[in-house]
Amino acid sequence: MTDDPTTTRQSAYLNASLREGTPRLVGAGPVPALATRGVTKHFPGVVANDRVSFEVMPGEIHALLGENGAGKTTLCNVLTGLYRPDEGYVEVRGEQAAFHSPRDAHDAGIFMVHQHFTLVQPLTVAQNVILGWSRRRGIWFSPRRVEREIAEIAEQFHVPIDPSTKIWQLSMGEQQRVEILKALYRGARTLILDEPTTVLTPQEVRQLFETLRGMAASGTSVVFISHKLPEVLAVSDRVTVLRAGKAMGTVRTADTDAKSLAHLMVGRDIMLGRKGSSGKTNAAQAVLSLSDVSATGDLGTPAVVGVCLEVHPGEIVGVAGVAGNGQRELAEVIAGERPHTAGTITIAGRPQHGTPWEAIDAGLGYVPEERMGVGVAPGLTIADNLRLKSYREDGHGPLLHAKRGLRNATELIERFDIVARGPKTLARELSGGNVQRLLLARELSSHAKVLVAASPTRGLDVASTESVRQLLTESADRGVGVLLISEDLDEILDLADRIAVMYRGRVVGVLDRDGADIDHIGLMMSGVAS
């Protein structure tokens, strides 16, 4: 762990990058700037990458397209040295490379801009760029000289940014540019961007594309991870589609269109729908109703935009979409954990003003995306967690009835098959699947009228996934209205009666499950159709 990592190797690469980049011509044809050859990566129970091969040419903008879980991020983590592939290898400029750490990847000129920025808010752009490593040696730095230096680089790579502004003064798009600048300053030849437009406004997206084109024109290669078809079509030269860990193919963007890409991305056989989903039209009054609801995200950008949605008793409405399109914020808004800036939310006929206790009172059950620490208090016992919300109704006075609580807990543990030593076990000792069962046990036994379940089977093993899905179905059969938010399209296709697709904070369409066209859904998820 050293502070000042100027190795001779790195300076050598640096010097190389400062010269106008021209690919070496070896043998016949241009050499890819970066390539993976048969890269396979396993994780417990999952094959994240399955013999994936693709190439990025110098000066090319190459998009990696796929749904959640398709393996895009894993592949890029392999490219940047964060993971080591189980099979296959990474090739840099025609030579096989073995990265042991991100530093090795940096030495090879490969940098990644993540979704979460690592910027220090009160410092200026220039200071953030030189943080940890500077081209000049010496103790002193003059803010002005550094700013000039960064301004030059910014101009050279067509990244419009004022180096003297402080980070907290910048918009998301501008902060992203700082992250890009950091990579360029350190001699990036290949820049990988992970879902870069998630936090950007449409104008900022356009500016980003201009920047990327400028960089590509000067010889830098760009790998652009995305699930958004319009953007991929707009900015990339070639596209590689990943599905379920496999590379489905690489095409030139000019030679393809949205429909074919969507099919590559999502294409699957039509699944059978929910048993008992009789297609009956539900005339009963909606238990959950959102009318033109909008909300702002953590970073200040709009996360939920004008959403209209209804859930009726006994039905499962699935919210499909790639993660990061506002689903989490939507769940939080409904649960009262996030204020909504516009529109009305009604739970069981009661309008909501945006507090959790109001929602709970009105009959909302909520299984949040973050289980340990939000849905479940890790240091409390199972019994305590089971009455996390219902403790208020326990008796009349201020006292809690411990014995009754334990009895209830034991009963629920049995009914919902929670594997644990007893009701007094601490929640943090439970496995993921059991935590989820705990959550569902609590929410489903609480006479809730509406259940919002966010990514309920994420991270669970097969058996737990099955039982969770069954619990959801059963509760719908009993008359609860279920809003199922999931990144797993299969799951939604399996369980939902109606499917709403979210893209960029909007509900771009609501379809009945019966007769839904999968490709159409895929297009909606990627922002192309509505």
Add this chain to the structure above:
Amino acid sequence: MIRFAAREKVPRWLNYAVPLGSVILAVIVAGIFLAATGHNPLTTYKNIIQASITQPGAFSSTLVSMTPLLFTGLAAAVAFRMRIWNIGSEGQLYMGAVGASGVGLLLHNLPGPVLIVAMMAGGIAAGTLWAAVPGALRAYLNTNEILTTLMLNYVAANIMYYLIFDSNSYWRDLTSPSARVFPQGKNLASTANWPPLQLGSVTIPFGLLLAAGFAVLLWGVIRSTKYGFEMRVVADSPPAARYAGIKTRRKILSLMALSGGIAGLGGASQVGDFSHVLDPRGLEQAGFGYTGIVVAALGRYNPVAVVVTSFFIGMLVNAGYALQGPGFPIGVTGTMEGILLFCVLGSEIFTRYHVTIRAPRRATAIRPVPKPPAAVLPASAHEEVPS
């Protein structure tokens, strides 16, 4: 290079073994300190036990030392377990003393029991108010309570000094001849003396009974009431509390107020049980508030455990005063307290983490083996920490 890796499962026995081990370590380290400075550790420990328990009157003196520490220890425990860092129990105690002595002087005509209850109320009210200000600032403006409560300690001290030394206030004794030369407080009437309980040769201060009762009450509240349940949820995971619909801001304010009230009662006890006058110098030198935090930390913020730890620290403090002299400078007390607490503090990590010590490898990987993607592992929550 020392590496810590989180344990997956915390074996129950570790929760007892580690604190016990750290106390043993502290005894050893303190023994080394004593030996290195020319004192025989075993003799010293024996003297401490004699001076604080076995000698005639020693046990009662220890109880006297223990009483304020139990109050401030409970005050700190109540707040700290909720991650509300109230280090203002010192000032809250001062204000409690001011309040109680003021009430005691004002209402001196009332019969004993009523007067005593009034003093208690005065002390609690003053302490509560003194804590409510930083409490509100923390609850609603998220102002760092560590620093606000600390600052208010000094303001409270100055107020005390002003009342006795620099003004002709109600608290000041202006009549007796000695008082004109040396500023001092007005003595309270003897009806305002809080009645101790005599058990054989042991005198138990009334305040101690109050405090012990409070400890049990608190423990009961935490375990068995809805309010206590909410406390526990907020203490464990503030995001989960919010998710469950608990009004966290109100909780924070009410807990700060409670903490201040307990400390204020401790100040009232100082006046009613022991000094019977407002004594700024004595209160300031004693540092009950800060020692109370040590007591609470040793007891891991559990009210019943705090009773035990306040007794032991009370022993140490009392022995310090009793043995004070060329063979046993007063500084030994604080040094030993410090050694004890550092050992306990430093060992807490071992319950949750597994430690390995190995020679530093020439690391090529600058990051530990990364976690598999979120698809495989459940997400983990962020801890809310004081700003």
Add this chain to the structure above:
Amino acid sequence: MTGINANIGISIIVSAILYGTPLVFAGIGELFAERSGVLNLGVEGMMLMGAVTAFLVSQRLHGPNALVLLVAVAVAILASTAMAAIHAFVTITLRANQIVSGLTLTIFAGVIGLSSYIGESNNLGAIAGKHQFSELNVFGLAHLPVIGPILFHQSAMVYLSWLLVILAVLYLYRTRVGLHLRSVGESPRSADAMGINVTRYRYIHTLLGGALAGMGGSLFTLQIATNWIDGITAGAGWIAIALVIYSFWRPELLIIGAYLFGAFTSFGFDLQARGVISIPSEFWSALPYLMTIIALVLVSLGSIRRRLGTPAGLGIPYVRGES
């Protein structure tokens, strides 16, 4: 009339500098520690250790004044740094609660602790100091009106403190290491991602804080009071902590605050003695703390916080991969 007022003014300023200099040392030290994200509430204890060890050396060591003072301060630095090392190890490596650890340090080293022990076991109480810092006559200009006594008639430590502030400003804002420090305090995660060793920075700056606190403490027994009493610093350590916040973690503001608070300390006595103002001395004593509370409230009001505020990582143990 003007002569008398000028005299009062000058004597106030001179007092302010005298009482404020230990605050400058301890304050800058704590500023560095907090800038790296470590809150050290043990300043009072560290200062007392510095005071007592410096006095001990000045009593026992024989030699020319300058040498004795130099060794005394050096020993003070060693003692207080050792104290800081305990706090650093317990909070950084063993990840204990910084608040409790700091308070423990104050108890361990403070009025009924180690410093008192050292004082008593060496019989340092109530004996006259043998060596002290006296005012120098720089360039022979001490006789100049007004600026003479203020600028050219100070002790070596005062001049050292001025140098310290200048160096601190340069360090923080003009060196790369200072830049790294600021990032460690603001966003340890980002600093770590950029290859900066957060742990090392925290250790170094906490120890540095200890060293400076010791220097500040030594002034009490070597200049201000020239003898040893238990707890001679009388809360200066706490004022130093308040100062760091009050100055929004900026050294150039801290020295002004230190002199301001130093003036308050002497105000009460001074003005009362002259019967000029009837505001009680306790008011002046309490004023620094009240002002700090107001500053704290301001700092916590959102927008100001970003511009002027607390290092965002202050008080939180940094663990890579968690949080």
